[in-house]
Amino acid sequence: MIKRISIMMTFIMLTLFFAGCSKKDQEINRTSLKMDTVIQIKAYGPNASEAIDAAFTRMDEIEQMASANIVTSDISKINQAAGKEYVKVHPEVIKMLKTAVKYSKLSNGAFDITVGPLIKLWGIGTDNERIPTDAEIKSKLPLVGYSNISIMDGNNSVKLLKEGMSIDLGGIAKGFAADEVIKVFEKYGVNSALISLGGSSIHTLGKKPDGTPWTIGIQHPRKDNKQNYLGIINLSEQALSTSGDYERFFIKDGKRYHHILNPATGYPTDNGVMSDTIVIDSNIPDGNMLADILTKTVFVSGIDKGLKVIDSLPGVSCMAVTTDYKIYKSSGWKIQLDNLNPEFTMANRQ
Incomplete structure (x- = not known):
């Protein structure tokens, strides 16, 4: 068995060019391990240092609420009470859950945060990763289904309707955190920054101090x-x-088993997509959270269905890469892709 786990920025590399040395343009660069990933923040301005400190504190608060690996978190409490009772949670957890359910419906279940039992079964990225038997997978599939999340708005309570169900916000919490960091920066008057959560969730705030856009390299998959x-x-x-x-x-045995599971089959998604990148305009509310959700949606849905979903959403665009080294774009993708690796070719959707 060959194993490769990467929590560093292995698939999105940042090439940044900075100018100026005044206090206004002073660069503050911090890196920290939070939310099970490496967080890197670069910010500029007289309040940048204080803003980054506050941003990391805010991410700690979100992790304490939303991590399925912290036994005292709201998500763990919901999972522990599955099939038994409602659990009162923080309003921000309600927001994440409601957003997840909304886009689960939009994607016809391609995105589903109730895949927790399957994630645990496969254990990909842990010391217990393995290929479960067909029987094991079939036994967990009845526990997967966003329609079995019951939310009581009046008192911010949540219940999973079947015992044994569990929620995993790994596909949404980082994006939510990035949106919150932007709010912190606005409070501190920071208008030039780059936030990278594990390399998979990135937000560019304003431009670089020299007035040019941020340059981001998408790594060969x-x-x-x-x-x-x-x-x-x-x-x-x-x-x-x-x-x-x-x-x-x-x-194992020449076959790749990855962590993006298909909620309908219980197996790692296998539809010819090996990566996809979502870009959302900053004027779209909760853009980072939506970007996180929609990358999983496209990956599981596949090129045709996935890009049709993206085409229906204003301010959202996508570029998807298939295992035959072809690149497909949503109709709204207008971003210039420079220095295209010659191994890849642009393809037209049918």
Whole structure:
């Protein structure tokens, strides 16, 4: 068994060029391990240091609420009470759950936060990763289904209707955190920053101090070398999220088993997509959270169904890469892809 787990920024590399040395342009760069991933923040301005401190504190608060790996979190309490009773939770958890359910409906279940039992069964990215039997997977499938999340708005309470169900917000909490960091920066008057949560969730606030956009390289999905880009894009005031079958996976008998599970089958998604990147304009509310959700939606739905979902959403665009090294774009993708790796070709949707 060959195993590769990456929590560092292995599939989105940032190439940043900075100018100026005044206090206004002073760069503050901090890195921390939070929310089970590496967080990197670069910010500029006289209040940048205080803003980053406050941002990390805010992320700690979110992790304490939303992590399924912290026994005292709201999500753990919901999971522990599955099939038994309602649990009163923080209003921000309600917001994440409601948003998740909304887009689960929109995607016909391609995105579903109730895959917790399947995630635990496979254990991908942990010391217990393995290939479950068909019987084991079939036994867990009845526990997967967003329609069995019951939310009582009046008192912010949640209940999972079947015992044994469990929620995992891994596909949404980082994006929510990035949205909250932007609010913190606005409070401190920071208008030039780049926030990277594990490399998979990125937000560009304003432009670089020299007035140019942020330059972001999207790594080749089948090469570890960080200089092997698929291509390079420029962003300003946008949220970006990427999902791929190379973030957490293991290989056995020549087959890749990755962490993005299909809620309908219980197996790692296998539809020819190996990565996709969502970009959302900053004027779209909760853009980072939506970007996180929609990357999973496209990955599980596949090129045709997934990009149709993206085409229906204003201010949202997507670029998806298939295992035959073809790149497909949503109708709204207008971003120039520079220095395209010659191994990849642009393809037209049918």
